[in-house]
Amino acid sequence: MNDTTPRPRRIAIGLTACFATLVVPLASLPAMAAGGDRDGDGMPNRWELRHGLNPNRADAARDRDKDGLRNIAEYRLHTDPTDEDTDDDGHDDGDEVHDGYRSTDVLESDTDDDGIEDGDEDADGDDVANEDEDDATEQCRADDDDTDSDGVADEDENELGLEVGDADSDDDGIEDGDEDEDEDGVDNEDEDDDADDDCDDDDEDEGDDD
Numbered sequence: 001m002n003d004t005t006p007r008p009r010r011i012a013i014g015l016t017a018c019f020a021t022l023v024v025p026l027a028s029l030p031a032m033a034a035g036g037d038r039d040g041d042g043m044p045n046r047w048e049l050r051h052g053l054n055p056n057r058a059d060a061a062r063d064r065d066k067d068g069l070r071n072i073a074e075y076r077l078h079t080d081p082t083d084e085d086t087d088d089d090g091h092d093d094g095d096e097v098h099d100g101y102r103s104t105d106v107l108e109s110d111t112d113d114d115g116i117e118d119g120d121e122d123a124d125g126d127d128v129a130n131e132d133e134d135d136a137t138e139q140c141r142a143d144d145d146d147t148d149s150d151g152v153a154d155e156d157e158n159e160l161g162l163e164v165g166d167a168d169s170d171d172d173g174i175e176d177g178d179e180d181e182d183e184d185g186v187d188n189e190d191e192d193d194d195a196d197d198d199c200d201d202d203d204e205d206e207g208d209d210d
Contacts, residue, residue: 039059083145088154089120091118147164148176150167151177
């Protein structure tokens with residue numbers, strides 16, 4: 001039986017069929033494609049790679065930076081899973097999210113724009129700064145960020161008149177942690193030490209010490 005379909009229309013139908021055969025394989029590409037989630041943990045591959053997580057391992061329930069927020073929560077909140085204090089206000093991400101105070105925001109260092117960083121505020125009026133509320137319950141002092149590796153946690157530098165990011169704030173050749181700013185006979189780096197300090201040497205919870 002002869003095909004009476006006009007030639008231009010036959011060509012259009014043929015092109016449509018070819019396009020359809022191309023679309024099907026694209027739709028069935030593995031999850032490693034752009035925006036995919038290879039390990040099915042709810043966090044896109046690109047995001048995991050950008051933040052040093054493993055896109056081949058379901059680690060949504062882990063807490064890489066020990067800030068009290070699981071990796072999946074960090075993704076949903078647009079915070080950094082490798083930085084316990086994304087907005088660098090002294091108040092850990094997990095604390096800012098869970099404390100329920102409207103005066104703090106996990107992505108704003110000075111939520112109420114009063115010139116005082118959220119970590120230095122006292123949201124519950126108990127004479128203890130937000131950033132210090134959990135000091136007594138923290139298992140490991142070393143879990144606190146220390147950007148300049150001077151032995152003094154970032155959240156404590158401003159209280160001692162030191163500079164975050166400068167290991168020797170007064171340029172006297174002695175690192176800030178080895179100074180005794182309040183002259184109480186205890187070095188700055190030892191001020192917050194806890195006799196029961198229990199640090200986890202396996203940051204990625206892989207079973208091996210870092």
